Amino acid sequence: MEAGTPDLVKLEDLRVPGQLSGRKHILSILVENKPGVLARVAGLFSRRGFNIDTLAVGPTDDPSISRITLTLDGAVHPIDQVTKQLHKLVNVLKIRDMEPEDTVAREMALFKVSAAVENRAEIIQFADIFRAKIVDVARRTMTIEVTGSADKIEAFERMIRPHGLVEMVRTGEIAIARGHE
Amino acid sequence: MESLKAEGVTNVFGIPGGANLPMYDAVVDADFRHVQTRHEQGAGHAAEGYAKASGRVGVAFATSGPGATNLITAIADAMLDSVPTVFITGQVKTELIGTDGFQEADILGATLPFVKHSFQVTDARQIPEYVHEAFHVASTGRPGPVLLDVPSDLFRADIEYEARTEPVELPGYKPSTEGNIKQIRIAAKALANARRPVFYTGGGVVNANASEELRELVASDQFPVTSTLMGLGAFPASSDRWLGMLGMHGTFTANMAMDRADLIVAIGARFDDRITGKLDEFAPHAKIIHIDIDPAEISKNVGAHIPIVGDVKQVLPKLTREYRALQTDSGRMEAWWSQLRTWMQEHPLFYEPGAGGEVKPQLMVETLRKVTGGEAIVASDVGQHQMWAAQYYGFDKPRRWINSGGLGTMGFGLPAAIGAKVACPEELVTCISGDGSLIMNVQEFATCVDENVPVKVFLMNNGYMGMVRQWQQLFWDRRYSAVQMGSSPDWVKLAEAFGATGLRVEDAADLEDTMRAAIEADGPALVDIRVTQEENVYPMIAPGTPAREMVEAPGLVR
Ligand SMILES: Cc1ncc(C[n+]2csc(CCOP(=O)(O)OP(=O)(O)O)c2C)c(N)n1
Ligand SMILES: [Mg+2]
Numbered sequence: 127m128e129a130g131t132p133d134l135v136k137l138e139d140l141r142v143p144g145q146l147s148g149r150k151h152i153l154s155i156l157v158e159n160k161p162g163v164l165a166r167v168a169g170l171f172s173r174r175g176f177n178i179d180t181l182a183v184g185p186t187d188d189p190s191i192s193r194i195t196l197t198l199d200g201a202v203h204p205i206d207q208v209t210k211q212l213h214k215l216v217n218v219l220k221i222r223d224m225e226p227e228d229t230v231a232r233e234m235a236l237f238k239v240s241a242a243v244e245n246r247a248e249i250i251q252f253a254d255i256f257r258a259k260i261v262d263v264a265r266r267t268m269t270i271e272v273t274g275s276a277d278k279i280e281a282f283e284r285m286i287r288p289h290g291l292v293e294m295v296r297t298g299e300i301a302i303a304r305g306h307e
Numbered sequence: 308m309e310s311l312k313a314e315g316v317t318n319v320f321g322i323p324g325g326a327n328l329p330m331y332d333a334v335v336d337a338d339f340r341h342v343q344t345r346h347e348q349g350a351g352h353a354a355e356g357y358a359k360a361s362g363r364v365g366v367a368f369a370t371s372g373p374g375a376t377n378l379i380t381a382i383a384d385a386m387l388d389s390v391p392t393v394f395i396t397g398q399v400k401t402e403l404i405g406t407d408g409f410q411e412a413d414i415l416g417a418t419l420p421f422v423k424h425s426f427q428v429t430d431a432r433q434i435p436e437y438v439h440e441a442f443h444v445a446s447t448g449r450p451g452p453v454l455l456d457v458p459s460d461l462f463r464a465d466i467e468y469e470a471r472t473e474p475v476e477l478p479g480y481k482p483s484t485e486g487n488i489k490q491i492r493i494a495a496k497a498l499a500n501a502r503r504p505v506f507y508t509g510g511g512v513v514n515a516n517a518s519e520e521l522r523e524l525v526a527s528d529q530f531p532v533t534s535t536l537m538g539l540g541a542f543p544a545s546s547d548r549w550l551g552m553l554g555m556h557g558t559f560t561a562n563m564a565m566d567r568a569d570l571i572v573a574i575g576a577r578f579d580d581r582i583t584g585k586l587d588e589f590a591p592h593a594k595i596i597h598i599d600i601d602p603a604e605i606s607k608n609v610g611a612h613i614p615i616v617g618d619v620k621q622v623l624p625k626l627t628r629e630y631r632a633l634q635t636d637s638g639r640m641e642a643w644w645s646q647l648r649t650w651m652q653e654h655p656l657f658y659e660p661g662a663g664g665e666v667k668p669q670l671m672v673e674t675l676r677k678v679t680g681g682e683a684i685v686a687s688d689v690g691q692h693q694m695w696a697a698q699y700y701g702f703d704k705p706r707r708w709i710n711s712g713g714l715g716t717m718g719f720g721l722p723a724a725i726g727a728k729v730a731c732p733e734e735l736v737t738c739i740s741g742d743g744s745l746i747m748n749v750q751e752f753a754t755c756v757d758e759n760v761p762v763k764v765f766l767m768n769n770g771y772m773g774m775v776r777q778w779q780q781l782f783w784d785r786r787y788s789a790v791q792m793g794s795s796p797d798w799v800k801l802a803e804a805f806g807a808t809g810l811r812v813e814d815a816a817d818l819e820d821t822m823r824a825a826i827e828a829d830g831p832a833l834v835d836i837r838v839t840q841e842e843n844v845y846p847m848i849a850p851g852t853p854a855r856e857m858v859e860a861p862g863l864v865r
Contacts, residue, residue: 134633135496137569140594142610158479161427162415169419210603216424216444219479 145207147200150179152231152301155194155212156186156220163217167194170211176203180233180276180298191219195300197276224301231301234271235279236261240290241268249289256282267292275299308333309468310438316366318342318357318729320350324370325410326397329462331368342729342758345750347374349722351381352748355390356726359709360684360734362516364446365392365726371399371459372410376417380716382452383421387713388537389514391450393441398458401429415456423451424480431464435471443475448482449601450514482600486617486625494572494596494613495629501570503592503643506530507553507582510537510712511575511599512619518542518705520623521574527630529640531647533561535576537712540702550647551656554582555848556694559654560647562846562854567646568593575599575619578608579713588853598622654846656698657863661839664814668692668767668838671818672699675737675765678822683735684709684727688720688744690774692767694844696739718747724762725754735826738764742792743772752805755831763825764833766798770840777843798835808832 157163164183171178179197186193198208209221224231241249246268253260253270256278262269272282276299283294308330311319320342323331334341344350347369354365365385369378375396385392399408415427424444426437434457441453498504512521512534518541525532525548532542533553542549551558553565562584565571571593576582583589589609597604597611598619605614615622661667672695675683685700687693687710702708709727711719724738745766755762776790802809808828812821818836825832845860 133496134500135493137497137500137594140497140612142595142606142612145606145610161429162419165416166419173420204606207603207607210605214423214601214603216477216480 145204146202147205149200149226150197151200151205152195152197152224152229152299153205153209153212154222154224154301155196155218157192157194158217158219159185159190159192160217163192164194166215166217167212170215174208174211176208180296182298182300184300195298197299222303224303228304229301230304231275231299232273233276233279233297233299234273235282235294235296237270237272237283237286237294238267238292239270239286240266240292242266245289249286252282252285258282308337310435311366312338313470314364314438314442316364319366319368320344320353320357320726321368322347322350322370322374323368324372324374324397326371326399326459327368327374327395327457327462328397329459330395330397330457340729342725342754342760344722344725344754346748347377348380348718349725349748349751349754351378351392351394352384352716352719352722353726353729353751353754354392354394355381355385355388355719356686356709356723357730358390358392358726359723360706360727360736361730362706363391363730364442365390366395367392368395370397370410371414372412374410375414375456376412379418379421380714382418382454384711384714384716384719385452386421386423388711389450389510390452391446392452393445394452394454396454396456397462398456400460401458402460404458415454418454421452422454423449425454425456428455428457428461431461431466434461434466435468439471439475440477444477444480448480449511482618483602483616484600484618484621486598486615486622488625490613490615491622491625492629494615495626495633497570497594497596497613498572498630499633499635502639503567503569504530504572504640505550505564505568505570506532506572506574507534507565507576508532508538508541508574509535509576512538512541513575513705515575515600515618515620516705517575517618517620517623520620520627524623524627524630527627528635529637529644531564531644533557533564535579535582535712536697536710538576539697539708540705543703544701545703550651552697555584556698556844556846558656558698559846559857559859560650562848562857563650564647565590565593566853566855571595573597573599573611574623577604580608583608584848584854585852598626654859654863657845657860658842659860659862661815664816666812666815666818666836666838668695668769668842669699670815671765671767671836671838672696672739674818675739675822676700678819678826679735679737683707683737684724684731686710686720686724686727686736686738686762688738688740689715689717690741690744690772691769691777691842691844692739692741692744692773694774695767717741717744720744721748721751721762721764722754724764725751725758725760728760728762736762738762740764740766741773742766742768742770746796749801752802752807752831752833756806759830761830761832763831765822765825766833766835767838768798768835769838769842773842774844776841780841780843781849798833802833806830810834812836
């Protein structure tokens, strides 16, 4: 039989899949709740030159397991390589690269803004539009709690910044897969 | 101790201290051999040499603080070369942890980047479980170093050892070994279509004990084979399908074969920068089949067209079977072989022969091959001597070539040879070292003598840290900076001071006889061989250049 018959795989047809997705990724990582696990994950990222955009760690319904949710930029990092390196950590149990359409992602942020008496009404109005909550009021400042997607929080920040943003604290995103019918 | 015994440990290397005293008390009655090295780094490399020569897990003990930090180089070395090793360090008492107590060092934190996994014991009852898990993780999947850090009070705790019945189960650790059969089938079909294939094999073949399986696969057709520094011996250098080693100091033929190949079959190899040269000009015409146990290696440096994750020992026989089931025409590789043969003839490894009794370093390695029949275990240090040993010894069997490839650790050779000799007492174990490297762990001659480990060291004494000198000569206008080794020590006297045999060779005419005398001498021996001082290793792919621009030995006549 001649080499190159249809039943053989033609070399010129072989392709390497692209490495960069070009979008933001949310990785939801289940890890054993053991001392030093976060150091292993963080160390891996810095050692391999992967930049984490946000990171949130918390318990799960199983006390022996914690969840790390982190976001990173798939335009800069080959996500496949990141998850494969993470999988090599023995304490990492499961990694889910969340599908954007199938995911509910939320972040919480606290904004402390300078709020002279004459501005307060306007700030409260903004908060209302964003369904944000006023959680603290002092003589010169107000503190507002915003929950939502990272985009919503960034939009709120743009709105409120001109009023004098004193301090902002963000949790980093957490995410869960949507329920299926 | 019981747990170690249950893991089949027969040899360990180490040094005691305050924090591991309780463990060393148990060593007195242990039924394994403890080799007392003279430096913890020596213990670590000996454990590596033991593992590399035998395939079994190498074990080293050290005390807390400086004992533990002295192990770090060996741990990092074992990580980069995927050596199955378990390091057990003593730690300060539980109540002192975090207080900067005497000889406290956060060894777990310090070694995080260099371990496959590590365990901090916080309760004595964890010890047996962790020991078993440590051996399991170190020796399965892609092998590597595992650290177990034990506070001294927990070593002391008397616990009942219950023999383990179930295999180790770690929920986050499940290496996939079988290889996807669909992918293997596609690989076989692609291979059947390749006109210019090359097998590029690495240390993974040695680690997986898959040398036989590789030879079977290659026997299926006229496949040419090259290997990395780490993979030498997995495929016999005496085979007519062997192209020589590839990479920075690989043969012209092997590097050109990669450059012109239409299909590269990478097996247990990781496309390291010493192999690829300038990455974006690497193997421009080739499609890649990449077989590796570690999924993270696939498409890390060079994208794989056909990735296969699995243990090469399991994957290769399947690939052989699938390939043999196809109707193939080996005539398709005829033109390729004629090209390969022309390269081999016109671009062999070459050096100008020495004149007037001058000992050429390459001749030294060739002569060692001759007097050992090519059958010795050869441990090496790091430098020019390492490259010449790799080029000229001609390894025909796996686990005979023991060197530090990934980390490139000077001082590795002598202790690694000790480990290899302890693992394989019946074998002739030699060490080819350099004058810069040997002195870095020279204290281990005392271990050889006192522990009766008769390794034979052949020192390629060129008066320089030659590899660095070569770079300074070629890339820094010959401005030699801190590379001369001076006249100290007198190596023969030094060997004798340790109680070993010391010999010297200054004339090529004496080389063979003196080597034989060293091998026949009782106990450990050192031969100080004065070789050409400013010889360079060729061929060479200069850093940042593509393989096809490699520089060959001056004076090579076609
Ligand atoms: C621990 C360590 N320090 C420094 C280096 C950098 N280095 C690489 S090769 C080399 C010279 C080795 O000299 P020698 O052992 O005499 O070998 P030669 O090249 O002369 O054969 C040096 C300094 C290294 N690889 N390891
Ligand atoms: Mg030297």
